[in-house]
Amino acid sequence: MEILKKIELLGLQISDLENFMVAIGEPKFRGKQVYKWIYHKGKSSFYEMSDLPKELRQRLDEIAKISIPRVLKQRVSADYTRKFLLELEEKKRVEAVVIPQSRDKNAQYTLCLSTQVGCPVGCSFCATGLSGYQRDLKAHEIVGQFLGAQNELAKKLKTQDKKLIKNVVYMGMGEPLLNYDEVIKSVYILNDPKGINIGQRHITISTAGEAEGIEMLARENLQVTLAVSLHACDNDLRNKLIPLNRKYPLERLIQAVERYISLTNRRVTFEYVMLEGVNTSRQDADNMIKLLKPLLVNVNLIPYNEVAGLSFKRPSPQKVAQFYKWLTAGGLNANIREEKGGDIEAACGQLRAETGRTRKRRL
Numbered sequence: 001m002e003i004l005k006k007i008e009l010l011g012l013q014i015s016d017l018e019n020f021m022v023a024i025g026e027p028k029f030r031g032k033q034v035y036k037w038i039y040h041k042g043k044s045s046f047y048e049m050s051d052l053p054k055e056l057r058q059r060l061d062e063i064a065k066i067s068i069p070r071v072l073k074q075r076v077s078a079d080y081t082r083k084f085l086l087e088l089e090e091k092k093r094v095e096a097v098v099i100p101q102s103r104d105k106n107a108q109y110t111l112c113l114s115t116q117v118g119c120p121v122g123c124s125f126c127a128t129g130l131s132g133y134q135r136d137l138k139a140h141e142i143v144g145q146f147l148g149a150q151n152e153l154a155k156k157l158k159t160q161d162k163k164l165i166k167n168v169v170y171m172g173m174g175e176p177l178l179n180y181d182e183v184i185k186s187v188y189i190l191n192d193p194k195g196i197n198i199g200q201r202h203i204t205i206s207t208a209g210e211a212e213g214i215e216m217l218a219r220e221n222l223q224v225t226l227a228v229s230l231h232a233c234d235n236d237l238r239n240k241l242i243p244l245n246r247k248y249p250l251e252r253l254i255q256a257v258e259r260y261i262s263l264t265n266r267r268v269t270f271e272y273v274m275l276e277g278v279n280t281s282r283q284d285a286d287n288m289i290k291l292l293k294p295l296l297v298n299v300n301l302i303p304y305n306e307v308a309g310l311s312f313k314r315p316s317p318q319k320v321a322q323f324y325k326w327l328t329a330g331g332l333n334a335n336i337r338e339e340k341g342g343d344i345e346a347a348c349g350q351l352r353a354e355t356g357r358t359r360k361r362r363l
């Protein structure tokens with residue numbers, strides 16, 4: 001007997017769900033009802049959709065599905081950051097991290113989402129790069145991380161409030177702009193005011209320097225924030241840290257950022273992971289000032305979060321402070337980013353979905 005594949009409803013917008021309902025012979029308004037159950041209440045079981053007729057719930061269960069990923073495991077940091085290991089279809093695993101903005105009981109959260117299983121870029125300091133690349137995520141799997149993390153967070157905090165997550169950053173596993181279409185689709189779903197309703201200005205898309213993707217993003221007419229991982233201001237060093245630099249060297253990357261700024265008029269964030277003895281010298285600071293001062297940018301300095309199996313080290317707080325002083329004295333807008341979740345390997349560059357594989361890498 002042929003087993004029919006169930007239709008995935010997660011990731012569909014209201015109009016898609018309305019069309020779906022009409023296509024299966026139901027009134028159009030049922031689409032709106034299901035939309036609310038998915039995106040407002042985070043439900044994946046049709047049997048919980050109490051305003052649908054019983055027969056429809058049963059029928060939907062037979063022909064459709066809502067694949068909110070299962071939380072297989074979670075770790076909680078001393079600073080209340082939570083890292084979730086989520087299971088997608090085909091048992092693929094990704095990590096998502098929720099970061100509280102304060103220690104307050106009613107704190108709002110930022111969610112860090114993954115866009116690929118593993119990552120093809122292979123930055124030499126990054127745990128995700130170590131685990132290799134398996135596949136891109138679909139838009140519904142990206143949005144599913146949001147709903148899965150939100151459900152779990154509400155459960156742990158014993159609250160019915162499903163509006164705890166206010167900011168979304170595409171900075172988890174993977175290079176978002178190498179999975180461009182699905183990432184943009186997921187942004188529209190997260191942003192829909194009738195649904196999850198995360199404001200565009202509360203969404204950040206991070207890239208290791210995919211220059212063509214930056215230019216495409218500039219043309220989307222979105223108000224999201226672009227964050228570019230810089231980590232080195234000369235091509236030799238950047239080639240070693242971020243292999244994508246061989247395809248898009250600094251000159252090409254900066255050209256794309258200039259286009260982005262001129263089209264969107266939005267300030268771009270440059271992320272700079274500080275690696276002891278690698279990119280923290282006075283010369284590195286001077287190179288950065290020369291490169292970025294003409295642009296409308298902020299620089300986030302991120303003292304490296306050490307990764308088991310890699311030889312890179314975090315610089316001392318004094319070195320970080322010195323580097324910051326050089327940049328600000330040179331006229332750059334810079335911040336030292338307060339890192340959260342380092343004790344549970346949930347901080348920047350530490351995600352790896354527990355494949356257990358590590359390789360020792362050196363520059």
Ligand code: SF4
Nearest residue numbers: 119122123126129174
């Ligand atoms: S830092 Fe980002 S782009 Fe580089 S390997 Fe890690 S996940 Fe991929």
